[in-house]
Amino acid sequence: MITVWITSEAGLSQMHLPKYENKPFKPPRRLSQVGSVRPNSSTAKVTVKRCVGNLAPAPLEAKGAKKLKCESQGLQDGRKIYTVVHRKPSLKKHKTWDGDGYAISKSLNTFSFYDNSGKFIANSVYADEQEQLFDHIFKAASLELQLDYEITDAEERREAEIVLGKPDNALKGQDVSEATSKRQAESIRQTLCVTAEKASVSNIKAEQKRAFSPMLRKSKGSEASSMKDAKLKPKRNYSPLFDVSKIENPVVMNKARDADIDVIVDPLISRHLRPHQREGVKFMYDCLLGLARPMEPSSATAMTDVTSKSLVLEPDADIQGCLLADEMGLGKTLMTIALIWTLLKQTPKVSQVPCSQHGVPLQGLCQKVLIVCPVTLIGNWRREFDKWLNLSRIGVLTLSANNTAERDKYDVRNFLRIQRTYQVLIIGYEKLLSVSEELRLGKDSLDLLVCDEGHRLKNGASKILNTLKSLDVGRKILLSGTPIQNDLNEYYTIIDFINPGILGNYSQFKKRFINPISRARDPANKFNEVAVQKGEERSSEMIQITQRFILRRTSSILTKYLPPRTDLILCCRPTEVQISAFRDILQGAQLDLTNLNFNSSLALITLLKKVCNSPTLIQNDSFYNSKLQEAKVLNKYNRALNSGKLKVLMALVERIRNGTDNEKVVVVSNYTQTLDIIENLMRSADMQICRLDGSTQAKQRDSIVCSFNNNPSIFAFLLSAKSGGVGLNLTAASRLVLFDNDWNPSVDLQAMSRIHRDGQKRHCYIYRLVTTGCIDEKILQRQLMKHSLSQKFLCDSTANEGHADDDLFSKEDLKDLFTISCETLSNTHDLICSCKGNSEISANDNTPTVKQAPIKRAATKLNHWQSALEARRLIEQSESENNNEKISLMKRCLVGYKHIDPNIVNDLMDPVATEAFQRVSNDISFVFVKPGEPTLEVT
Numbered sequence: 061m062i063t064v065w066i067t068s069e070a071g072l073s074q075m076h077l078p079k080y081e082n083k084p085f086k087p088p089r090r091l092s093q094v095g096s097v098r099p100n101s102s103t104a105k106v107t108v109k110r111c112v113g114n115l116a117p118a119p120l121e122a123k124g125a126k127k128l129k130c131e132s133q134g135l136q137d138g139r140k141i142y143t144v145v146h147r148k149p150s151l152k153k154h155k156t157w158d159g160d161g162y163a164i165s166k167s168l169n170t171f172s173f174y175d176n177s178g179k180f181i182a183n184s185v186y187a188d189e190q191e192q193l194f195d196h197i198f199k200a201a202s203l204e205l206q207l208d209y210e211i212t213d214a215e216e217r218r219e220a221e222i223v224l225g226k227p228d229n230a231l232k233g234q235d236v237s238e239a240t241s242k243r244q245a246e247s248i249r250q251t252l253c254v255t256a257e258k259a260s261v262s263n264i265k266a267e268q269k270r271a272f273s274p275m276l277r278k279s280k281g282s283e284a285s286s287m288k289d290a291k292l293k294p295k296r297n298y299s300p301l302f303d304v305s306k307i308e309n310p311v312v313m314n315k316a317r318d319a320d321i322d323v324i325v326d327p328l329i330s331r332h333l334r335p336h337q338r339e340g341v342k343f344m345y346d347c348l349l350g351l352a353r354p355m356e357p358s359s360a361t362a363m364t365d366v367t368s369k370s371l372v373l374e375p376d377a378d379i380q381g382c383l384l385a386d387e388m389g390l391g392k393t394l395m396t397i398a399l400i401w402t403l404l405k406q407t408p409k410v411s412q413v414p415c416s417q418h419g420v421p422l423q424g425l426c427q428k429v430l431i432v433c434p435v436t437l438i439g440n441w442r443r444e445f446d447k448w449l450n451l452s453r454i455g456v457l458t459l460s461a462n463n464t465a466e467r468d469k470y471d472v473r474n475f476l477r478i479q480r481t482y483q484v485l486i487i488g489y490e491k492l493l494s495v496s497e498e499l500r501l502g503k504d505s506l507d508l509l510v511c512d513e514g515h516r517l518k519n520g521a522s523k524i525l526n527t528l529k530s531l532d533v534g535r536k537i538l539l540s541g542t543p544i545q546n547d548l549n550e551y552y553t554i555i556d557f558i559n560p561g562i563l564g565n566y567s568q569f570k571k572r573f574i575n576p577i578s579r580a581r582d583p584a585n586k587f588n589e590v591a592v593q594k595g596e597e598r599s600s601e602m603i604q605i606t607q608r609f610i611l612r613r614t615s616s617i618l619t620k621y622l623p624p625r626t627d628l629i630l631c632c633r634p635t636e637v638q639i640s641a642f643r644d645i646l647q648g649a650q651l652d653l654t655n656l657n658f659n660s661s662l663a664l665i666t667l668l669k670k671v672c673n674s675p676t677l678i679q680n681d682s683f684y685n686s687k688l689q690e691a692k693v694l695n696k697y698n699r700a701l702n703s704g705k706l707k708v709l710m711a712l713v714e715r716i717r718n719g720t721d722n723e724k725v726v727v728v729s730n731y732t733q734t735l736d737i738i739e740n741l742m743r744s745a746d747m748q749i750c751r752l753d754g755s756t757q758a759k760q761r762d763s764i765v766c767s768f769n770n771n772p773s774i775f776a777f778l779l780s781a782k783s784g785g786v787g788l789n790l791t792a793a794s795r796l797v798l799f800d801n802d803w804n805p806s807v808d809l810q811a812m813s814r815i816h817r818d819g820q821k822r823h824c825y826i827y828r829l830v831t832t833g834c835i836d837e838k839i840l841q842r843q844l845m846k847h848s849l850s851q852k853f854l855c856d857s858t859a860n861e862g863h864a865d866d867d868l869f870s871k872e873d874l875k876d877l878f879t880i881s882c883e884t885l886s887n888t889h890d891l892i893c894s895c896k897g898n899s900e901i902s903a904n905d906n907t908p909t910v911k912q913a914p915i916k917r918a919a920t921k922l923n924h925w926q927s928a929l930e931a932r933r934l935i936e937q938s939e940s941e942n943n944n945e946k947i948s949l950m951k952r953c954l955v956g957y958k959h960i961d962p963n964i965v966n967d968l969m970d971p972v973a974t975e976a977f978q979r980v981s982n983d984i985s986f987v988f989v990k991p992g993e994p995t996l997e998v999t
């Protein structure tokens with residue numbers, strides 16, 4: 061006996077069922093397929109009956125037609141309905157069935173067969189009375205058919221009758237002669253408009269779009285026909301693909317009022333999802349289906365409770381796409397894969413897709429998904445599909461880097477044309493244009509577009525963006541660990557791509573948002589309270605609109621899943637050569653300090669950054685060569701270890717190689733020329749390295765990463781932050797040196813998370829090298845401020861890629877960039893703390909932190925008439941308030957860091973750094989260390 065627990069209104073009850081006999085060739089039917097196996101269903105009893113039927117394919121009394129008793133209630137005329145299975149004839153030893161359907165018998169030996177949509181297949185006669193009826197293989201219409209079980213349950217029978225087109229008086233007067241049956245079947249089909257499996261894909265799509273796309277306008281004709289469908293379509297019972305009562309901690313999607321069934325994430329994948337990932341998958345699903353999400357707290361704990369419940373949500377007609385902007389490493393790829401798999405297999409509107417006779421969808425809401433990503437990530441996506449689903453379950457097509465253009469086109473055409481082989485196409489942004497025509501021709505087959513590293517689409521004029529727009533795919537997911545930039549034009553481009561029209565057209569957007577927000581940001585308006593306030597209002601209005609479909613969580617969520625991480629900021633004293641290079645450059649440049657602006661100073665800033673890395677770099681600098689001829693004294697800079705940072709780097713990597721248990725290191729720089737210098741130095745020290753930068757061919761990237769992760773003799777990985785950072789998994793290394801900083805904190809964060817991510821088993825150490833008292837330190841300070849600010853706004857990192865956002869640079873800030881402080885141990889420490897290099901800032905250190913507060917205070921007073929003296933005093937006061945505010949932002953970011961003057965405190969909280977200091981004590985002037993907390997729970 062088999063014991064089954066049935067949930068009904070009366071609670072759990074135990075049922076004892078006959079043991080399952082596995083009859084040859086018959087696919088077992090799923091218990092949960094039965095429409096009424098739902099918690100609280102009043103039909104639980106009925107279900108059990110049917111379960112018995114399901115589990116016992118050949119009841120004893122049904123052996124042999126002559127012994128068949130007419131036990132079906134209401135079947136006075138003796139006609140019976142059976143479920144059947146069918147297949148094409150095959151010589152294979154182990155045959156399987158292709159599909160299922162129904163059979164109706166009028167007399168004891170004449171049967172009419174129908175497929176599961178009610179379409180007549182053929183009649184056949186059971187003549188071989190030696191064989192048991194249920195073992196008999198009928199042959200008709202080029203098919204082999206076998207009876208499975210007789211439908212005796214009233215409800216199931218009613219369902220079958222509906223499908224077969226004979227409600228109520230089902231089967232009465234049915235003539236089994238072939239001609240009549242054909243006519244009937246034809247009329248059944250016409251009347252019911254049953255969505256047969258063979259129905260054209262475009263019809264099905266049209267139906268889906270009508271049902272799920274509030275954005276898509278319905279033509280009058282289609283509305284009329286859908287009303288007709290609704291009237292004619294018989295009401296059926298439908299069942300979810302998974303029985304939620306049998307899944308531990310299921311993820312159940314929210315639904316619209318008119319949903320037929322619950323959509324439940326396959327437990328195969330949902331059991332791996334962490335709380336924030338469960339919420340992320342539901343968030344994206346709601347957006348794609350245009351469901352208005354309730355505003356809820358975004359803390360991971362609050363999320364856990366709701367993800368296994370299905371809320372009924374109102375439609376949000378403006379939304380059909382989303383931006384998942386979680387910080388790197390939070391599992392955006394996994395969340396997207398979970399969603400894709402769900403949408404490929406399930407739909408809440410089962411009535412609009414082919415479904416089994418038990419109302420389980422045989423087709424999902426989506427059939428073809430296009431993923432576009434940087435070419436470097438194609439392999440990673442494929443591996444993740446394999447890791448979470450296994451590639452035998454899902455057809456994932458990637459366009460190989462080795463393919464010819466013709467082969468790519470052929471592959472894309474086939475992907476879009478052939479139904480079943482592949483469901484997902486992954487393509488690099490770089491290749492998109494070469495197959496754009498093929499994609500456009502087959503665009504109607506695409507149901508979902510995923511754009512990884514979606515911030516690449518921020519340029520409205522980009523051909524890639526316009527190609528993607530021309531595909532006209534309604535449902536879109538943009539993934540980006542880099543928050544959408546501060547530039548409102550770019551912001552508009554991306555948002556309008558995800559959900560066209562949601563921010564109005566461009567000129568409306570400009571008027572309503574860009575103008576007032578830019579005015580408020582303009583440093584010239586900082587005393588204009590009206591402008592500042594209006595800007596803030598519009599800014600929050602914009603955020604309110606967009607947060608309906610933007611989700612951003614920070615990587616702090618990951619802390620408990622990863623090993624600890626210690627962060628060290630090492631201030632490296634500039635060498636004499638560097639100081640003289642700075643002096644030469646600044647004197648030669650003859651800066652006009654009163655008319656500075658960021659853009660005109662950019663070349664000089666870049667030059668100073670290069671000197672911080674190594675003065676050798678300036679010999680190839682075009683600005684230096686064209687503008688600073690007179691100051692050119694190159695030879696004196698041309699020594700190998702001519703920068704403080706290079707000296708410290710070499711001391712560190714020596715210690716990592718010789719003083720640790722085979723730990724590996726990643727060294728990251730924004731400049732390939734800097735990587736050249738580092739590569740030379742490390743190779744001369746007999747270190748085996750590999751390197752990935754912008755010049756590395758796409759097809760080589762994967763193998764470089766693999767060999768680093770797997771070959772124990774490769775010690776170091778040199779990485780160019782911008783060209784190779786995203787998506788790489790370098791967990792073989794547990795130490796990472798950021799040789800220079802980018803203005804944009806997220807570029808550096810991206811780089812750091814290459815080693816501190818899932819799969820990492822060791823304690824990680826991140827070393828940031830900054831040249832003491834120089835532009836390096838100023839960039840670090842700016843990063844710290846921005847990082848604090850970006851926590852405040854959902855998707856406002858206030859940074860552009862590759863350069864700073866000059867609207868937030870005051871003249872004072874710019875002057876500060878060109879100031880070199882040779883005497884200081886750390887300019888940053890001087891700003892934020894007065895300790896002697898043996899202390900730290902506690903979280904309770906309460907300097908003013910609200911960004912606008914000081915400006916408002918000064919502005920309020922300045923709005924009235926006052927004397928010139930008073931005005932000047934207030935402006936000075938306001939400047940100092942702003943300064944305090946910057947300092948407090950920096951402090952906030954450095955909470956938890958110990959301040960260490962290594963000449964006072966010997967222990968740098970990392971043996972490698974401590975020993976390196978002993979070798980190059982003169983070159984490390986100050987250290988900030990944030991020791992890694994012990995991990996609570998590592999999975």
Ligand SMILES: Nc1ncnc2c1ncn2[C@@H]1O[C@H](COP(=O)(O)OP(=O)(O)OP(=O)(O)O)[C@@H](O)[C@H]1O
Binds near residue numbers: 386395787788
């Ligand atoms: N729930 C999980 N359990 C185990 N490993 C996980 C889980 N979620 C994600 N990972 C792993 O963590 C790593 C990072 O995940 P993923 O690449 O999806 O993050 P991401 O947010 O896309 O990051 P990035 O922006 O860096 O690409 C992957 O190796 C992934 O397999």
